[in-house]
Ligand SMILES: CC(C)[C@H](C(=O)O)[C@@H](O)C(=O)O
């Protein structure tokens with residue numbers, strides 16, 4: 001376990017070193033996963049895979065599930081069951097599938113009747129499931145949120161969800177260390193959301209690619225856990241695999257006494273370990289960014305990428321200012337989509353909707369900060385008549401806590417809609433959506449085209465800025481309300497919220513005690529692989545001249561409701577291929593002959609596949625017939641999802657991509673040869689060499705399935721678990737009565753601890 005390594009290490013190095021079960025010569029490690037969060041969108045196909053292979057959930061004690069993306073946020077007063085409550089058939093089916101799967105596989109589940117239900121990234125920390133020093137994953141890109149506790153937390157695709165359920169491990173290559181320090185005094189009115197939006201503006205949406213970001217400096221040290229979570233949450237928007245803040249007293253005080261936090265002696269032991277979790281003096285970072293707190297002012301996005309930020313005092317940019325043609329085209333496209341004219345003042349932009357919620361900003365502190373602004377607007381002030389504003393607490397417990405503080409009254413009196421917990425209008429997989437053309441100030445994390453509803457326009461802001469916008473009906477500099485907000489703040493009563501977390505909330509049935517699973521009990525490793533071999537793929541190649549092609553664009557949310565991996569070919573680039581108003585085919589490249597039969601895509605812009613972890617993006621390419629994509633860079637989760645599906649992401653330089661795109665536009669066919677690691681062209685021009693990761697190349701050439709490979713290491717996993725129980729006993733999951741939950745499959749046991 002903790003090995004004495006002399007060189008100074010970063011926080012990331014330490015957590016990484018402590019979780020390696022096995023490592024290959026090329027650095028590919030089998031990493032043990034301490035905590036696995038599960039939601040209804042990215043898990044059905046994973047449970048189905050387990051079922052088909054006769055596998056069980058290896059560590060139900062370290063797995064926690066809830067429903068969030070699909071749930072309607074209307075009152076649950078009349079809730080009887082998911083079957084009667086959720087009208088939309090596909091949303092209903094996904095929630096029902098999770099309910100059946102957690103029962104069958106014995107996973108703890110917070111359903112819609114449970115006040116602990118909420119957004120997956122809210123409930124983990126709230127329950128003390130998220131702890132410092134752990135590895136934490138979820139089939140969701142915003143898993144980076146949990147890094148706020150000094151853990152290594154990252155999003156994965158559905159195939160990896162299945163891998164973790166079956167083996168409690170993941171195959172991972174170590175990323176780079178990046179440190180972003182923000183020091184100094186934040187000006188008044190500037191919040192954690194402004195800080196992270198500013199950071200993304202500085203480093204760009206691909207700035208963190210390949211790295212784990214450690215947030216350091218006096219500003220983060222001074223932040224509450226809620227504020228740290230908002231920052232780490234959006235690390236994925238900066239392209240990073242994960243973000244983290246070293247744990248300190250703020251962290252420990254937040255965790256102490258939470259239902260699943262270690263108690264008594266285990267607490268003392270855990271605390272001693274957690275205090276070692278910081279980057280050592282002299283530890284090496286591959287990249288360092290320093291930002292002055294004084295340079296940050298309330299920030300808002302104007303475009304369709306989270307890097308499209310500007311201070312609220314600024315104006316909408318003019319595409320003419322951009323020398324780079326790809327960049328200029330992308331700004332033009334954004335402004336057209338957003339319905340904005342260059343050079344207008346941001347504060348002159350009027351709104352239709354305001355959304356306060358999402359895993360970025362739906363915690364108690366966010367709601368308080370919004371309420372303070374509402375109060376500051378005056379005792380009788382109302383939401384502007386042109387605006388419809390909604391507040392969606394992140395969990396049932398946050399809702400209860402806010403109501404105990406009277407925040408709901410403040411909001412409702414001013415005309416806000418006060419809702420039940422869920423992802424809501426962050427991505428609109430449920431009824432909360434923007435209508436085409438509607439403009440929204442939103443506290444969520446993504447402003448991609450169509451994100452909050454087809455044709456909807458999103459401006460990302462902090463909760464305080466959202467509240468200010470709701471009251472004025474326009475994007476507004478929150479600092480105009482500050483004096484009054486300070487007075488309002490003194491009138492608000494706050495409470496710790498701990499009383500809602502006790503066991504008394506809901507009775508927890510005594511856990512069943514299935515026998516621990518040993519290597520000998522594990523199903524055979526040689527279950528047939530379903531991964532397609534990739535040797536050479538050749539054929540029609542479609543050129544794409546775009547940067548930051550995000551997964552919301554590749555496959556919009558309405559297609560994520562499937563329980564299958566197939567049949568998604570028509571969904572590929574749906575909003576670009578179909579006119580949203582008429583449903584008719586557009587002239588998008590993939591609708592045009594010969595490209596409608598493309599097997600290869602070549603994209604000229606960076607950061608292909610950024611955004612969500614939805615593996616559906618790859619399933620839709622596959623179903624369309626595309627097996628390989630060539631681009632200057634890929635978002636990490638997309639890249640790893642591709643290879644889990646027998647598909648190959650090929651990285652070439654920008655110039656090479658441009659050259660190949662020109663060839664493809666002229667009808668030249670390409671052949672991507674993984675064996676020879678080269679791209680050949682039908683016009684006889686010289687082949688272009690590329691490099692594939694040796695292990696992944698081997699797997700793709702042979703159609704090997706990661707789970708089967710990992711199961712060959714069953715005894716190494718088992719001995720790691722023995723050492724883990726001895727060294728970090730608090731990581732063997734605790735139940736709601738402080739009892740340890742037994743390890744092992746519980747296919748027939750009831751849900752809940
Ligand atoms: C549905 C899920 C895969 C997705 C994610 O990975 O982020 C969603 O939470 C989102 O925010 O787009």
Ligand code: SF4
Nearest residue numbers: 142358359423426427
């Ligand atoms: S980003 Fe939005 S949709 Fe995704 S998990 Fe968070 S709240 Fe849910």
